[in-house]
Amino acid sequence: AQSVAQPEDQVNVAEGNPLTVKCTYSVSGNPYLFWYVQYPNRGLQFLLKYITGDNLVKGSYGFEAEFNKSQTSFHLKKPSALVSDSALYFCAVRDQGNTDKLIFGTGTRLQVFP
């Protein structure tokens, strides 16, 4: 069965510093991986996805993610954090078969301090 894990409930980083939000996955077959961000009282906003190809995926708002097959990881990164990046981040994997179903991690709250 497909699954993702986000080992950190919260990540704290100072503004201007690089940030990393971790995600590991377990899949049967090819992994289709996604990152979403959720701001308070809002839905999920798509950041980026890995389907195939380059291991470094670039997304919205300066975020990128590195796909590592040997470590089964898909960590979200940004070179320089902004206070406005403070939000809840979800990693997700597409379920097997012909379905849109996403299986989400538990979420990581990112807090960027000025």
Add this chain to the structure above:
Amino acid sequence: KAGVTQTPRYLIKTRGQQVTLSCSPISGHRSVSWYQQTPGQGLQFLFEYFSETQRNKGNFPGRFSGRQFSNSRSEMNVSTLELGDSALYLCASSLAGTSGRTSTDTQYFGPGTRLTVL
């Protein structure tokens, strides 16, 4: 292009009542999925519709049901509401080509409907 819209945004109901939530996908998107988000259980998949057919269903009781119309708009219904049904209900849509195969499609989410059951 307008995003996914959900109505109503907020809803307060009492136990035993039923509720219907509505979702309008992005224009041209043919697949609609529903998720429930709670602090305790996180994001859980409810069901998925494509071409007016339920293609996949999560592990929720039969009180939770949905449907999709010919214009791809979708509704979900919860009957005999329980306190534990209080949650943010999120709808998402994706393109899904003529064959309906999704795999690599991106799902775009609406703002959600916040349901409170008293």
